[in-house]
Amino acid sequence: MISFGGLASGLDTNAIISALVSAERIPIQQLQAKKDVEQSKLSLLGTLKGHLSELQDQASKLSKLSDFLAFKVEASHEGVANFSVNGTAQAGSHTIEVLSMAQADRWAFDAISDPEADLATVDGQQLSFTVGSTQYDIAVNAGESSLYEIASSINDLAGDDVTASVVNTGAGTDSYQLVISSKETGEDARISGIATDIAGLSIDGTGPDGNGVAQSANNITVGMNAAALIDGLHVERADNSFNGVIQGVDIDAISSDPGTVVQFTVDADGEVVKEQMNEFIDAYNEVMNFINDQNKYSEDDGVGGDLFGDSILTSVRSTLNSALFDLDLDTVANDTTGFATLGLLGIKTTTDGTLIMNEATFDEKLAENVELLADLFVDTDGFDNGGVDATSPAYYVDTTADSGLMATLDRAIDRLLDPIEVADGEYVDSIFDARDDTIRETMKRYDNEIERLETYVATFEEQQRARFSSLEELMGQLNAQSSSLISILNSF
Numbered sequence: 001m002i003s004f005g006g007l008a009s010g011l012d013t014n015a016i017i018s019a020l021v022s023a024e025r026i027p028i029q030q031l032q033a034k035k036d037v038e039q040s041k042l043s044l045l046g047t048l049k050g051h052l053s054e055l056q057d058q059a060s061k062l063s064k065l066s067d068f069l070a071f072k073v074e075a076s077h078e079g080v081a082n083f084s085v086n087g088t089a090q091a092g093s094h095t096i097e098v099l100s101m102a103q104a105d106r107w108a109f110d111a112i113s114d115p116e117a118d119l120a121t122v123d124g125q126q127l128s129f130t131v132g133s134t135q136y137d138i139a140v141n142a143g144e145s146s147l148y149e150i151a152s153s154i155n156d157l158a159g160d161d162v163t164a165s166v167v168n169t170g171a172g173t174d175s176y177q178l179v180i181s182s183k184e185t186g187e188d189a190r191i192s193g194i195a196t197d198i199a200g201l202s203i204d205g206t207g208p209d210g211n212g213v214a215q216s217a218n219n220i221t222v223g224m225n226a227a228a229l230i231d232g233l234h235v236e237r238a239d240n241s242f243n244g245v246i247q248g249v250d251i252d253a254i255s256s257d258p259g260t261v262v263q264f265t266v267d268a269d270g271e272v273v274k275e276q277m278n279e280f281i282d283a284y285n286e287v288m289n290f291i292n293d294q295n296k297y298s299e300d301d302g303v304g305g306d307l308f309g310d311s312i313l314t315s316v317r318s319t320l321n322s323a324l325f326d327l328d329l330d331t332v333a334n335d336t337t338g339f340a341t342l343g344l345l346g347i348k349t350t351t352d353g354t355l356i357m358n359e360a361t362f363d364e365k366l367a368e369n370v371e372l373l374a375d376l377f378v379d380t381d382g383f384d385n386g387g388v389d390a391t392s393p394a395y396y397v398d399t400t401a402d403s404g405l406m407a408t409l410d411r412a413i414d415r416l417l418d419p420i421e422v423a424d425g426e427y428v429d430s431i432f433d434a435r436d437d438t439i440r441e442t443m444k445r446y447d448n449e450i451e452r453l454e455t456y457v458a459t460f461e462e463q464q465r466a467r468f469s470s471l472e473e474l475m476g477q478l479n480a481q482s483s484s485l486i487s488i489l490n491s492f
Contacts, residue, residue, distance in 0.1 A: 048312075060410045127154070129192070
């Protein structure tokens with residue numbers, strides 16, 4: 001439709017209609033502003049959930065002794081063994097003397113001059129050997145029995161246990177030898193019972209004696225276990241790893257040096273423990289700073305955020321405080337060690353709810369007894385809620401003797417973030433899920449009302465244009481009549 005606004009009346013009817021429509025759209029703009037606030041709340045709740053998830057990750061890590069306690073090893077000699085430890089280790093001093101390194105069993109057949117010449121005289125001649133309890137019989141055809149072809153056949157059939165290769169020793173006319181090597185080190189992976197009736201291939205397959213001494217010149221390396229004296233005890237392994245001999249300590253021998261006794265000490269690494277605790281404090285303070293920023297108010301700037309005064313902020317703050325500071329009073333009163341509360345370790349709350357660490361106090365407690373310090377945070381006896389109903393607040397309460405602050409906090413955040421299964425396939429929403437649902441329902445109501453008002457405004461605009469169009473038409477008719485009368489009068 002082409003509009004010629006005001007041609008007859010001289011009025012800017014388009015501007016008038018636009019102003020009238022704009023006035024009618026004010027409620028829509030107000031609703032949209034309210035919807036934008038709700039959308040902002042959703043986004044802010046997502047940010048808060050992210051901070052809580054990060055805090056939960058830190059709490060979960062510190063709830064396990066193997067992750068909480070970090071250890072370090074100091075050795076009196078380098079180049080004999082590498083050491084690493086985990087949280088199951090215990091502080092102490094130990095010794096190791098590496099007597100021998102693990103070796104792989106290796107056999108070399110008698111040398112020949114041409115590695116590409118066929119060695120079998122008839123089809124079906126074979127090479128046999130055993131690795132562990134597995135026997136291998138490699139049969140060859142007379143026309144496909146060169147050293148290279150035999151090596152390939154061995155690798156195809158027995159490649160899981162051995163590697164076969166052709167080596168050029170460069171020693172005289174007969175310099176090519178077929179070598180079979182076990183893929184694993186140790187006595188159990190030795191190649192035994194080696195024999196062949198291939199005409200051009202020979203070997204003395206006599207195995208080593210009981211002491212592991214080769215009895216055949218063809219047995220160029222005898223498969224041997226690694227051996228070491230660890231804390232005075234003779235220990236053997238099929239490879240060079242002595243992991244598990246000492247709880248929580250991994251030992252990898254890198255050279256044998258009989259007669260050299262290496263002393264190594266396992267101690268808790270206080271710096272790593274403190275670093276982990278600082279990472280936890282940072283994650284906790286991220287949550288508290290977010291809550292504080294949302295809830296602040298000033299006369300100049302107004303509220304700090306769209307979640308200002310929201311009950312979920314209060315719930316989160318009280319839940320975290322309760323998990324860390326609502327301790328059993330009898331336990332605190334009967335504490336004789338000085339490790340019963342965070343405050344005794346130098347970790348305290350400030351006026352805004354964030355945590356600070358007195359590093360000097362924490363260092364003293366670390367040096368005094370790292371195991372007692374860890375016991376405050378770690379749940380050593382597991383979780384048991386006594387089988388209470390999932391809808392009960394006691395569902396998250398540990399009834400065992402040792403709960404551990406970090407395990408308690410981990411469960412508290414679970415309660416905030418995750419729905420509870422009350423029956424098979426039936427869940428009760430977490431407070432975050434319930435708050436999300438409420439906000440989304442509010443936004444949906446705003447959308448419905450905005451849609452209704454948009455329809456009303458569109459109809460209103462059409463009505464106004466129709467009315468002003470009628471006005472212009474009437475004014476046009478009146479102007480035409482006026483012009484006609486003037487013309488008639490002027491004719492006299």
